[in-house]
Amino acid sequence: MNNKGFNWFFPIMIVALVLFFVVNSMGDNSAKTIDEDGFFKEMQAGKIQRVLIDKQAQNADVFLTQAAKTATVKKDDKANPFSNLSMAPKADYTLKYGDLRLFLEKFDALKQQNPQITTSKDYAEGESPLMSILIQALIWITILGLFYFLLFRRMGSGGGPGGQIFSIGKSKAKLFDEKERIQVTFKDVAGLEGAKEEVQEVVDFLKNSEKYTKLGGKIPKGVLLVGPPGTGKTLLAKAVAGEAKVPFFSLSGSDFVEMFVGVGASRVRDLFAQAKAKSPAIIFIDEIDAIGRARGKNNFSGGNDERENTLNQLLTEMDGFGTDTNVIVMAATNRADILDKALMRAGRFDRSIYVDLPELHERRQIFDVHLKKIKLDDNVDREFLAKQTPGFSGADIANVCNEAALIAARNNHTSVTKQDFLDAVDRIIGGLEKKNKAIKPSEKKRVAYHEAGHATISWLVEHASPLLKVTIVPRGRSLGAAWYLPEERQLTTTEQMLDEMCATLGGRAAEQVIFNNISTGALSDLESVTKRAQAMVTIYGLSPNIGNISYYDSSGQSEYSFGKPYSEETAKKIDIEIKGIIETQYDRAVQILTENKDKLDALASKLLEKEVIFREDLEEVFGKRAWDPELTEKPVTNTIPASQQPDEEIIIKDKEEDSEIQAPESPTQL
Structure with missing residues (x-):
């Protein structure tokens, strides 16, 4: 199947060459003739400014001064629209002289008699008219060649098979067939068991229909594959x-979109035509x-929108008349909520x-797959x-995995260690560590x-x-x-x-508890709790x-509406409720920290000393969490640090029933 289309370059080149010869032929006849008496x-x-003498042709080209040109009206130039397109300088008159020696003697004698005459004479090289035409033709061919390379090749590159601007409506899909196989198989896809099972069934449809x-x-x-990015x-x-x-045709949704009207729909038609020709295909x-x-939705450009035309053509190709072929369309997106309902219905994207x-x-x-190429400790x-x-x-x-390998190489490790992976996780979540950043002691505290x-x-809280x-x-920041x-x-x-x-x-x-004032450092915290409260x-x-x-x-329809789905009165109630939830939890946090101020001071001092503390350091200050799974069936012991505990372990008992007290429900009871 020929997808290159008709090549318009050669017809354009032929027309340009014909135009060139017409220009030169009409330009040669544009100069008037003059005799010797009229010339002198x-x-x-x-x-007369200059005379150009051609010894072989026994004629001369006469060029007038600028003042004489302005005063002279050339009717032939107005009638000839190509008179100004000639590549060579055009003479005003053509002189046919007789004997060259007598002409030169009369020319020199006239200049001696009148020194004010500034006319100069030159001799033309013996260049044949055919050579002149060939040189000009080569110049035009070079210009056309550059035009072809810059316009046709550059603008048409990637615009479809043939790489020409006139085939811009061809599909940009990359074809993978028996000549160019993809080496990725289901063994290389870790996890995703349910998705793989569904997709494997699609492959089986094509193999054993x-x-x-x-x-x-x-x-x-x-x-349709839907899910978060990555x-x-x-x-x-x-x-x-x-x-x-x-045969597998792969392309992006943006490959259909161009600035030219009708290109998207044309590419959809061409894509499905190629797929049907190679059926069964994906x-x-x-x-x-x-x-x-x-x-x-949000269509400010009118009804004739290029993207909508492309979508309409895609809908027709997927489930229109005459689509009884073994062509399966797979698509991927992370914004399924904004897709058109006609695209999502059964018969188009069935699954x-x-x-x-x-x-x-x-x-x-997934770690097993990516760690195969890494030298691990x-x-x-x-x-x-x-x-x-x-x-x-x-x-x-x-x-x-890649970041851990880079960190290990940066630290001159012979293999990637566990700490390299932890540093890589910290690097991805929090950003690059800035140990040399200058911070005031008060700000650090x-x-x-x-x-x-x-x-x-x-x-201290359960959830x-x-x-x-x-x-x-x-x-990072x-x-x-x-x-x-x-x-x-x-x-x-809700409790969580x-x-x-x-x-x-x-x-x-x-x-607030320690310094009795607050700072701007809680910006991300406030943003997080505000979004949580709004969601609640x-x-x-x-x-x-x-x-x-x-x-x-x-x-996703509310994305394009300027109004809210509730009244102004309800909006006020929502604002009051969001503020109430946040302030209640803030007061609760202040109360917990006030009751445990000594432990807060001990933890902050340890943090200032070490700069990095782990779960074990918190256990030294607070003891085991009462909500840990391993403590759910054990008696709750006193959470006083080990250095302050007596020799014998104290178990809190209920005075009336002499039974062990379970973990308190409220964290403030600690």
């Missing part, structure tokens, strides 16, 4: 290309939201596969690394108490995430940071959200005053 008369009048069609089933038209959607599509053994469109956004962030065992499998535990990276996507884990406040609250590490070494290991859960209760908000506000509360009230319906109402729009 004009020369004596001072109107009769197995399904003989029972009356139809091959699905499209498969979860492996494109990698999964590459694995399909490597396993399917059928088309993979990455980031399909570039053209699949819902129509009629929607959600590719979620990997869980603990899936992260371990013996003390590196993959299970430990998987636990240290909750919420990380596959791309994040690949970045952790404030930062230490701020981070100690976070650590104290998270240790806060377990603390891993606290540092006051500047990292922050002056200090606290690392937590969040619990991997699918649902979150409130405890997390209280721990987040612990930094500012510690500044307006999305999850966790506020008793507002009720079981959610103003969240999963369809």
Whole structure:
């Protein structure tokens, strides 16, 4: 199949050459003839500037002065539109002389008689008219060649097969077939068991279609991969290309969009024409939201929108008349909520596969894949690394492995150690460590108490995430940071959200308790708790005053509306409720830190001394957490530090029933 289209360059070149010869032929006849008497008369009048004598042709070109040219009206020049396009300087008159010796004697005698005459004479080289035309033709051919290279090749590069501007409507899809195979298979895709199972079935459809069609089933038209960025959607599509053994067309949604009207729809038609010609085949469109956004939303350019025309053509190709071919369309996006409903209906994208962030065992499998090429130390535990990276996507884990190898090389290690991986995680989460950043002692003390406040609250409330590490070494844009290991859960209760908000506000509360004033260092904390409180009230319906109402729009249509889904009175109630939740948790954090001020001071002093403290340091100050799983069936012991405890362990008893008291429900009872 010829996708190059008609080559317009050679017809344009032929027309340009014909035009060139017409210009030269008409330009040669534009000069008037003059005899010797007329020449010497004009020369004596001072109107001739220069005469160019051609000995071989026995004629001369006469050039007038600028004043004489202005005074002379040339009617022929007005009638000839090509008279000014000649490449060579044009003579005003052509002189046919007789004997050259007599002409030169008369020319010199006239100049001696009248010294005011400034006419000069030159001799033309013996160049034939044919050579002159060839030289000018070469100049034009060079100009046309540059025009072809700069305009046709540059603008047409990547614009479709043929690489020409006139084939810009051709598809930009990259074809992978038996000549160019992708080496990625399902073995290279770690985790994603559910998604792989669905996609493997699609591959089986193409390989053994009769197995399904003989029972009356139809091959699905499209498969949509949805999930957060970096979860492996494109990698999964590459694995399909490597396993399917059928032609695989890969391109991005933005490849359809151009500044020219109609290009997107033309490329869609050409893409499906190529896929049908090589059926069975797979088309993979990455980031399909570039053209699949819902129509009629935020359309300020009118109804004839280029993106909408492209989407309409895609809808027609996927499920229109005459589409009974074995072509499956795979697409990937992380914004499925804004896609057009017509694109998502059955018959187009029959299957929607959600590719979620990997869980603990899936992260371990992903580490196994990426650690194959890294020289590891013996003390590196993959299970430990998987636990240290909750919420990380596959791309994040690949970045952790690469960053750990770079850190190990920077530190001249012979292999990548466990500490290199921990430093890599800290580098990705918090940014680059800035040990040489100058900080005033007073500011450093404030930062230490701020981070100690976070650590104290998270240790003393039940549902806060377990603390891993606290540092006051500047990292990235922050002056200090606290690392937590969040619990991997699918649902979150009201108490859990409130405890997390209280721990987040612990930094500012510690500044208020210790210094009796607050600073701007809690910006990210305030932003986090404000978003959490807004979600509790307006999305999850966790506020008793507002009720079981959610103003969240999963369809994404509210993104383009200028109004709010609630009245002004309700908006005031929401603002009051959000402020009340935040202030309640802030007062709770202040109360907890006030009751445990001595432990807060001890933790801040340890932090100022070491700059980095770990979970073990908090256990020395506070003792074991009452909420730890290993203590749920054990008696609760006194949390006084070991240095202040008596020789015998004291177990708190209930005076009336003489039974062990369970862990207190409220953290303020500690």
